[in-house]
Amino acid sequence: MATSGLNEIRTNENISMDKSNSSVSSTILPWDRFSNWVYCVCSVTFDLELGQAMEMIYPAHVKLTEREKLNICYLSFPDSNSGCMGDTQFHFRIRQCPGKKSHFPAQFNYNKDCPASLQSDAGYWFGFVYFRQTRDPSQKRGYFQKSVVLITRLPFTQFFSHVLSIVANEFFENGELSLEAACHDIDQWPEPIPGQNVQLPLVGSVLQVCIPSRLDQMIISPLKIGDSNHSLGQEIYPSIHEIDIFSPLQTVLNNVQLLWELVLTAEPVVAMASSPSFCANAVQSLVSMIWPLKYCSDYRPYFTIHDSEFKEYTTKTRLPPSVILGVTNPFFSKTLQHWPHIIRIDDNLGTSEKSLSKMKKAFNPKALDTKPGVYTEYKPFLQKDKQILKRFVKGVETKRPLEVQNTILKRYLMELTQSFMIPLERYAASLMPFLKNISPFKSVPTLKPFVLSDMLASVERSGPQLTCGVKGDWLGLYKKFVRTINFEGWWRYRQTEMNRKLQALHFEALADADLILWIRNKPEVEVVDIILRLRDKLSLARRKIIPVSENSIRKVNIQLESIINCVPDDLKSVLMSNNRQR
Amino acid sequence: MHKVHTDRIISDFPSPYDSSASPYHQLNFHPLVKSVSAENRSGTVGLKICKAVLVGDVAVGKTCLVNRFCHDAFDRDYKATIGVDFEVEKFSVLSIPFNLQLWDTAGQERFRCIAASYYRGSSIIIAVCDIMDPESLNHTKTWVDEAKKTAENPNIFLVITKKDLATEEHVALMKEEGKKMAQLIGAELWIVSSYTGENVKEFFFRAVALTFDKTVQSEIEWINNKTNIQIGSSLVDMNQTTSSSRQKSPTRSNCC
Helix, strand or coil: CHHHHHHHHHHCCCCCCCCCCHHHHCCCCCCHHHHHHCCEEEEEEEECCCEEEEEEEECCCCCCCHHHHHHHHHHCCCCCCCCCCEEEEEEEEEECCCCCCCCCCCHHHHHHHCCHHHCCCCCEEEEEEEEEEEECCCCCCCEEEEEEEEEECCCCHHHHHHHHHHHHHHHHHHCHHHHHHHHHHHCCCCCCCCCCEEEEEECCEEEEEECCCCCCCCCCCCCCCCCCEHHHCEEECCCCCCCCCHHHHHHHHHHHHHHHHHHHCCCCEEEECCCHHHHHHHHHHHHHHHCCCCCCCCEECCCCCCCCCHHHHHCCCCCCCCCEEEECCCHHHHHCCCCCEEEECCCCCCCCCCCCCCCCCCCCHHHHCCCCEEEECCCCCECCCHHHHHHHHHHHHCCCCHHHHHHHHHHHHHHHHHHHHHHHHHHHHCCCCCHHHCCCCCCCCCCCCCCHHHHHHHHHHHCHHHCCCCCECHHHHHHHHCCCHHHHHHHHHHHHHHHHHHHHHHHHHHHHCCHHHHHCCCCHHHHHHHHHHHHHHHHHHHCCCCCCCHHHHHHHHHHHHHHHHHCCHHHHHHHHHHHHHC | CCCCCHHHEECCCCCCCCHHHCCCCCCCCCHHHHHHHHHCCCCCCCCEEEEEEEECCCCCCHHHHHHHHHHCCCCCCCCCCCCEEEEEEEEEECCEEEEEEEEEECCCHHHHHHHHHHHCCCCEEEEEEECCCHHHHHHHHHHHHHHHCCCCCCEEEEEEECHHHCCHHHHHHHHHHHHHHHHHHCCEEEECCCCCCCCHHHHHHHHHHHHHHHHHHHHHHHHHHHHCCCCCCCCCCHHHHHHHHHHHCHHHHCCC
16 A cells, blocks of 8 residues: 555655565656656767757656757757866756656655755756866867756755766766666665655765755754765765855845845846856855745746747846846847846856956946946845945955855845744734634634735734844835745745644544534434545545644544444445445 | 664674685684774764675676575566665674665676776675576686775675575585685685575675674774874773764764
C-alpha cells in the first residue's frame, strides 16, 4: 500500500536508502527516485551549421517539446560575446510547455512541509548550466564550446550548482557514459523529505544534506560548504539553498531598502550584467531578499532574446509585467528601456575584464548610463536606514569576511521582512474561528474573510513601528502590497495552512465524539452521509493532508466501523462494496 | 542518532578465512585502539566512515554479495549493474559508530573509463571473482591495480563467490589458485556463497574490523604527531585526544 510505504520512509529517520524495505521498493519504479530530484541532464554543443544543438538527454525516455529544447539550448550558452573562456556556471528558469505532468512524484509531500519560499512551482523548471569554452585547434572555429545542463524543479541553487560541477567535470573528462552513471547515482537518492538528513551518493562520494523544513528555526545558516573531506568520501552541506547575496548586490547596496520594496511589491525589475553567472546570481539574490516570504511572480535569472517569452515580456503595448529578469545582451538596454526599474550590476570588482554594453545610441538617459546602480523613479515608502549602510561601508573598509557581510545583510533583510509581515500574520491568525465553534456534528467552520481596512487598523496597534527602527509610510506599503501577487501567494499559503489546522481540530473532535449516540434516531441518509464523510477524512488523514496523530486516525477508524455495524445488513453490504470500488 | 542493528555489532576481533592466505596477522584490535574506544564509550566521538569498492568481471556476483549482506536476500535473476550501486551499512565496532559505504561498480567493460572516479578515496578494495570461472580470478589483478591507483592505502580482499556451485575438489583447487593470487596482489582470501550466505557476514565483519583498527590507529598517530606525544608513551591524554580529533574531521560532529 502506497501510504504505508510513505510512512515507513518517514519513520526511518535518517538514511531512507534502505532497499530491503520491500514495501518501499515495490512502490518505486526505475527513475522515480531520480525524477524526484532531477528532470533530466543534457549536453548542448555549438554546431557551426546549426548553432546550439542538444546532443543528448539523459534519461533517454524523458520528453521535452521542441520549444523546451530550443529554450534550453539558447539558455545554455552566454548570450553575448563576452569571452567567458574556461568554465562558467549559471542557472536559468523556464516555463514548461502545458499539457504534461508538471510535478515530480514526491512534490506534494515536499511542498507541504518545506519553507514556503522553497516550494517547487508547478510548470517551471530550473536549469543549471556548466559551460566550457576552451581553445581547441582541432575544431573548425578553433574553440571547444559545450554545456552540460541539469533540469530540475527544486530551487536548491547552491546544491545543484555543486552537483552539476561534479557531473560536468566527469563528463568532460570521461564522456557520455559518466552522465549515465551519475544519473544512476541520483536514481538511488532518497525522497527529499523536509527536515531529513539525507546521504546522496554521487560519483564516488557522498553528499550529506539536510532538506529544509518550514519548522526550521529561522536562522541564517552559514554559506560555506562544510570543509569537504574527500578522503572520507563524505561532504556535508549546512544549507542547500543559501546563496551569496552580498557580492552580486554590493554595488547597489546603497539602495538596499528600495530594492527590497521593489521585490516585495513585485515591481518589474531588470538586472543587467555582463555575464550570465552574474545576472543569474543577482536575480536569485533579489528574489531571496524577502525571505522567508515567497516571491510568487515569475523570475528569470538569465533571460535571452531567444526566449519564447521574449515578446510577451518586452512588448511596449502593455505595462511591463511583474517579473524580474536577468539579462546580459546589450540589446536589452534598448528593448527594456521603458521598464521602470533597471539595475546595472558591475561584476568587474577586482577583475580586469571590461564591462558590458557600450550602447551609446540609446534614447533613454537611463539606458545611456552604464555605471552600476539602480535606475528608477520609484519613491520608496520607507526612509533610508543610514545605520545599516554605515555598517556595510565599515565592513568593506575593514575587509570583513564575505560570510559575515552576508549574514549581516540577510539578517537585516529578514528582520525587515518579518517586521512587515508580523501584522499580517497576526491579523490572519485572528481570522481563525474560535475553538468552541468546532463541532464534530457540524461541518468544518470556515475562515473569516480578509478585510483590508481591518488589517490596516490593526497595523496602528501592532505595526512594524514596534519592532523595527525604520520610519516611513508603512501603511502605504501595505496598501500596495495587498494588490500584489506576493500577497496573494502568501494569503493562499496561510489559508491552506489554517484550513489544514481547522480540519485537524475537527478530526480530533470527531475522534472523541460519541457518534453512536448521535446517529440514534437519525434518518438513514444522514448516517450514510457521515460514513462517507468519515471515509474521506480518513483518507486525507492517512495521506497526511490533514496533520493528525496516528492515534486519532485509529480512533476515527473505530468510530467508522462501529457506525457501519449499526446500519441494516443490506445497507452495510452496499457500503462495503462501495468502499472496495474506491 | 546512530542506530545500529544488533546484527552489526563487532566487539571481538574476527578471524580470517585462512590465516595462511592473509597479509593481516594481528589477532586482536590494537591495544591503543581498544583503550581509546573504551574511553569513548559514551559516544562523544562521532561517526567514522569507510569506503569500500567492489570490483571484478561481469557477472561474478558483486551485487549478489552486497545484497546477501545488506538485505539478506538472493535474487537469481541477473541484472547488470548500471554504473555503480550504493549502500550504507551502519556498524558499531567496540561501541563506536562506524559506517561502511559500499560502492558496487559495474563489471562491464564500457563502464571502465568512469570507474576511477568511483574508486577515489576507498579504504577497502574487494576484488570479486567466480569460482567457476578461473579467468575472472586472473583478472582480479588488473582490477586491483586499477583501483589501488586512487585508493588510500587500502585493505584488499579477494573474494571467490558461488562456492555452492563447486564440488569440494574444485573448491580446494580454487583455494590454492586463490592463495597464489591473494599473495600476488596483497589481499586476504575469502571463499563465500551469496546463495547460501556461507561466510558472507564473516567476510564483511573481518573487513570492517581490520579497517576500523587501521583507521583509528592512524588517527591516534596523527594526533600524537600533532600533540608531540610519543607513540608508546604510557600517558595518552584522552581529553586532548577527543577534542583535537573532533576538530580534525568535521564530518564527525555532524553525525546524522
